[in-house]
Amino acid sequence: MWEVRSAEILLVEDNPADVGLTREALYDARVANRLTVVGDGMEAMEYLRREGRYAKATVPDLILLDLNLPKKDGRSVLADVKADETLKRIPVVVLTTSAADEDVFHAYGLHANCYICKPVDFGTFVRIINSLESFWLSVVRLPPKTPPV
Amino acid sequence: MQAVESLRNADQNLSRLLEAAPDAMVVVDQAGKILLINAQTERLFGYRREELLGREIEALVPERFRAGHHAHRDGFARESHPRPMGAGLDLCGLHEDGHEFPVEISLSPLKTGSEVQIFSVIRDISAHKITEEQLARQARELAQSNTELEQFAYVASHDLQEPLRVISSYTQLLARRYKGQLDPKADEFIAFIVDGTMRMQRLIQDLLQYARIDKKEKTFSSMESQAALNQALAGLRSAIAAGQATVTSDPLPAVHGDELQLSQLFQNLIGNAIKYRGPDSPRIHVSALRDGSEWVFTVADNGIGIDPQFNEQIFEIFQRLHGMGEYEGTGIGLALCRKIVERHRGRIWVESEPGKGARFRFTLPAGAKQAQVEETASARRES
Numbered sequence: 153m154w155e156v157r158s159a160e161i162l163l164v165e166d167n168p169a170d171v172g173l174t175r176e177a178l179y180d181a182r183v184a185n186r187l188t189v190v191g192d193g194m195e196a197m198e199y200l201r202r203e204g205r206y207a208k209a210t211v212p213d214l215i216l217l218d219l220n221l222p223k224k225d226g227r228s229v230l231a232d233v234k235a236d237e238t239l240k241r242i243p244v245v246v247l248t249t250s251a252a253d254e255d256v257f258h259a260y261g262l263h264a265n266c267y268i269c270k271p272v273d274f275g276t277f278v279r280i281i282n283s284l285e286s287f288w289l290s291v292v293r294l295p296p297k298t299p300p301v
Numbered sequence: 302m303q304a305v306e307s308l309r310n311a312d313q314n315l316s317r318l319l320e321a322a323p324d325a326m327v328v329v330d331q332a333g334k335i336l337l338i339n340a341q342t343e344r345l346f347g348y349r350r351e352e353l354l355g356r357e358i359e360a361l362v363p364e365r366f367r368a369g370h371h372a373h374r375d376g377f378a379r380e381s382h383p384r385p386m387g388a389g390l391d392l393c394g395l396h397e398d399g400h401e402f403p404v405e406i407s408l409s410p411l412k413t414g415s416e417v418q419i420f421s422v423i424r425d426i427s428a429h430k431i432t433e434e435q436l437a438r439q440a441r442e443l444a445q446s447n448t449e450l451e452q453f454a455y456v457a458s459h460d461l462q463e464p465l466r467v468i469s470s471y472t473q474l475l476a477r478r479y480k481g482q483l484d485p486k487a488d489e490f491i492a493f494i495v496d497g498t499m500r501m502q503r504l505i506q507d508l509l510q511y512a513r514i515d516k517k518e519k520t521f522s523s524m525e526s527q528a529a530l531n532q533a534l535a536g537l538r539s540a541i542a543a544g545q546a547t548v549t550s551d552p553l554p555a556v557h558g559d560e561l562q563l564s565q566l567f568q569n570l571i572g573n574a575i576k577y578r579g580p581d582s583p584r585i586h587v588s589a590l591r592d593g594s595e596w597v598f599t600v601a602d603n604g605i606g607i608d609p610q611f612n613e614q615i616f617e618i619f620q621r622l623h624g625m626g627e628y629e630g631t632g633i634g635l636a637l638c639r640k641i642v643e644r645h646r647g648r649i650w651v652e653s654e655p656g657k658g659a660r661f662r663f664t665l666p667a668g669a670k671q672a673q674v675e676e677t678a679s680a681r682r683e684s
Binding site for chain 1: 474
C-alpha cells in the first residue's frame, strides 16, 4: 500500500530572498510538503544528525542544498552527508547560482544526485521546482527510512 | 717619398678612425697581453692607456669569469675566425672602480707573420639592457593588468547576476500574483521593472561571454568552418523561422581556430542580418575566398545596411546606432565578433550602404585540408 503523506524537504539556504522564492515556487507548483529551512552548513548537519535542538527532527525525503553557505559550505555538507552511513541515501539536489564547470564537476564527484542552476526567471524556477517534485517525490522510488530486515 | 707620405696619411686616418669609434677596441697578443686600445676603451673601463698596455686582458674581465676567459682565449687563438663572443651568454666588463656592466663583444683574428693577434670590439649595452628590462617589465605589468581586468569583468558580471535574479524573480512573482488586482498604473510599472531586469540580464550575460573570450585558454586547431556555421544556424533556428530568413552558404574551408568562438561569430553576424532586416524577407549568404595564407569570409545580407560613417564605431563595445525601442540589443555583439576575430589574428570590417544590405567580412588563418576545399570550390565554378 502507498503511504500518503506530505514530503519532507530540507532547504539549506542562507539568503532569505531565495528562501522566500523557493517557498513561493513550492506554493505555485502546488507541492504538498513540509519545508524546513536551515541557514548554514553547520546547522544543516545538526539537523540531519538530530543533534541538540534538532533532536526530534524528521529525516527529510529530499535535501535542496545551496553551495555557498556561511560557517560550513555546501560542498562540505554534501561530502559529509554522502559519507554518512545513515544519511547517504537521501537525494541531495544542489540548487545554486554557480554555473562554473568546476562546481558542477566537483558536486557530482561528491555524489550529488543532481545539480541545478537557479534561473533568473521566476516562471522557470516554478517549473524546475515542479519537475523536482514530480521526479524525486513521485516518479522515483525512494529508499525506506529504515533498513529492510 | 710621396708613397711614404700617403702611407703615413693612411695610417693617421686609420688611427683617427680607431680613436673616434663609438666602441672600445682592444688588440691582444696570443698570450692575452694588451697591445693596443682606443680612447673609448679608456672611457668605458676607466683606465688610462698606459695603465692597460702590456697587461693581461683579464684585467677587464670580472674575477669569476677569468679562468673561463683564459681557456676560451687559447681556443680562439688555435681556431680563429671572426665571431661574436659567448653567443647567447650575458657578458660583463669590469670597470677600474670595480663595477660591472653588460657588454657585447666581437672577435677577429689579426694575422701578423707567424703571430695571431686578437682584435676585439667591445660595446657597452647597459642602455640596451635597461630598455630591454623596462620593456619586459611593462609587458609583465600589462599582462597582469589585463588578467585582472578580465577577472574583474568576469566576477563583476557573475556577482551582478545574483541581486538581479532576486529583483527579477520577485517582480515576476508580484506580476503573477497581483496582476489586475492593483490599478493599471501599477501593472505598467511592474512591466517596466520586469523589462528592465530582463535587459540587464541579457547585458550581463553578453558581458560574461565577452570576458570569457580571453579567459578561455587558446584551444585553436584546424577545424571545418562549416561545422561552426552549422552550430550557429542551430542556435538561430527560431530567429530564422520567425524572421522567415533564408541562409545559404558556399562550401566553407578548414581554418585554424576555436569552433565554439567561430560559431558565436557566425551566430552574431547572421543574427544581426536577421534583426536589421529590410522590407524583403532576409536573405543571407556566407562565402569564403582564399587570400594567401588566409581566408576572407563574407556574410552578406539584404538588410537596412549601415551608413559608412559608422563603419568603425559599430565594432566598439556598447555602441548602438538605434534607440532602445527600434531594435533590441546590448551593443556587445559586434564587439564580441571583433574580439573573436582578433584573437584569431584576423581582421573584421563591413562594406555597406544604407538600404543596400551589408557585407561583413573577416579573415581567418587557413587550416589544413585547404587544397581539397579549393578543388571543390573551383570544380563548382567550372560546372
